Amino acid sequence: MSEQGARASGGPRQASAIFAATLDLLAEQGYEGLGIESIASRSGVNKTTIYRWWPSKDAVLAAALVHSDLLAFAMPDTGSLRGDLLALTREITQLLTGEQTAPIVATVLAAAPRRPELAAVAHTFFAERLTREQPMFQRAIERGELQPSVDPAMIMDLLAGAIWFRILLRDQPMTPEYLSSAVDLVLQGTAATR
Amino acid sequence: MSEQGARASGGPRQASAIFAATLDLLAEQGYEGLGIESIASRSGVNKTTIYRWWPSKDAVLAAALVHSDLLAFAMPDTGSLRGDLLALTREITQLLTGEQTAPIVATVLAAAPRRPELAAVAHTFFAERLTREQPMFQRAIERGELQPSVDPAMIMDLLAGAIWFRILLRDQPMTPEYLSSAVDLVLQGTAATR
Numbered sequence: 175m176s177e178q179g180a181r182a183s184g185g186p187r188q189a190s191a192i193f194a195a196t197l198d199l200l201a202e203q204g205y206e207g208l209g210i211e212s213i214a215s216r217s218g219v220n221k222t223t224i225y226r227w228w229p230s231k232d233a234v235l236a237a238a239l240v241h242s243d244l245l246a247f248a249m250p251d252t253g254s255l256r257g258d259l260l261a262l263t264r265e266i267t268q269l270l271t272g273e274q275t276a277p278i279v280a281t282v283l284a285a286a287p288r289r290p291e292l293a294a295v296a297h298t299f300f301a302e303r304l305t306r307e308q309p310m311f312q313r314a315i316e317r318g319e320l321q322p323s324v325d326p327a328m329i330m331d332l333l334a335g336a337i338w339f340r341i342l343l344r345d346q347p348m349t350p351e352y353l354s355s356a357v358d359l360v361l362q363g364t365a366a367t368r
Numbered sequence: 369m370s371e372q373g374a375r376a377s378g379g380p381r382q383a384s385a386i387f388a389a390t391l392d393l394l395a396e397q398g399y400e401g402l403g404i405e406s407i408a409s410r411s412g413v414n415k416t417t418i419y420r421w422w423p424s425k426d427a428v429l430a431a432a433l434v435h436s437d438l439l440a441f442a443m444p445d446t447g448s449l450r451g452d453l454l455a456l457t458r459e460i461t462q463l464l465t466g467e468q469t470a471p472i473v474a475t476v477l478a479a480a481p482r483r484p485e486l487a488a489v490a491h492t493f494f495a496e497r498l499t500r501e502q503p504m505f506q507r508a509i510e511r512g513e514l515q516p517s518v519d520p521a522m523i524m525d526l527l528a529g530a531i532w533f534r535i536l537l538r539d540q541p542m543t544p545e546y547l548s549s550a551v552d553l554v555l556q557g558t559a560a561t562r
Binding site (some may be wrong): 175197204208279280283284285286288293296297300301325326328331333334335336337338339340342343344346352355356358359360361362363364 | 375398400424432473474477478479480482487490493494495518519521522523526527528529530531532533534536537538539540549550552553554556557558
């Protein structure tokens with residue numbers, strides 16, 4: 175059982191209410207509007223109870239993110255690396271633009287550089303994603319679509335990075351044509367790599 | 369003259385002091401620690417004077433960033449697209465990891481999603497960069513290194529995005545080997561694109 179799970183085991187129903195209130199408040203008011211006070215009032219759970227489990231708003235938020243399925247994702251298995259990467263890039267786009275997920279992702283990443291607990295959630299999230307993506311690349315190698323020397327992390331850095339950069343930093347719309355061009359460019363680049 | 373320039377023209381020496389204080393405070397204490405009060409106290413300029421020129425801390429910060437040369441960059445012209453892209457990726461890495469620039473970049477981008485004035489600075493910055501990068505790609509097309517059908521913005525999205533993703537989201541170190549592999553992969557991908 176995780177540390178958060180153990181902490182919350184005294185009152186799992188209250189923990190769910192606290193997590194839901196935390197993510198709702200984050201989406202509505204951003205990181206700066208989030209506080210133990212407002213979480214207590216929204217969830218109907220006593221402030222002292224919340225502090226007993228989590229010492230800070232960052233700790234509650236980190237636990238809420240880990241326990242939520244908002245950031246959950248299915249690993250595609252379409253039969254080709256191209257199909258798998260297209261599915262993944264569509265899903266990353268959805269995460270960054272979806273009504274429920276976009277405000278959460280943006281504010282957590284915004285706050286993370288100076289918030290060690292949130293940074294740890296982000297780093298763990300991306301490390302876990304990469305671990306779960308490995309079988310996709312392994313299948314591609316077995317099908318002869320990818321050379322074993324290519325670093326899967328770099329492929330994901332390039333594709334996920336381009337989507338992040340374009341949506342969040344350039345504020346440009348994402349199109350299916352852009353995603354397929356980017357996937358094709360990277361696949362052709364990896365095919366030529368030796 | 370820019371709007372900020374016109375506003376500040378009544379007291380350019382004071383404006384410089386205000387901008388320097390703003391960026392210092394941002395680097396030291398992050399976005400949340402920044403305020404007109406603290407800027408006034410650090411710069412020695414009266415709070416009322418600051419408010420007369422800029423209505424909010426975001427407005428001061430936006431003006432400070434536009435006027436600073438911290439985010440200035442030289443456009444490389446090494447004689448090859450590969451050399452130019454390597455130089456650009458090294459410079460982006462420096463921007464994201466440099467002692468003076470990293471805290472500023474991280475906090476501004478962190479705050480930007482909910483701060484329209486900061487978001488506008490970021491979008492203008494990246495749009496201007498792209499405009500200044502165009503001649504580099506034009507020279508590459510003239511040298512026969514790049515097909516005219518390739519979108520330069522996508523090349524920059526992939527490379528800059530990968531660097532951002534790896535440094536800021538994965539919290540992994542950047543190496544010269546990584547940069548040259550990424551540039552080679554993208555160049556081989558664009559060479560194969562038709």
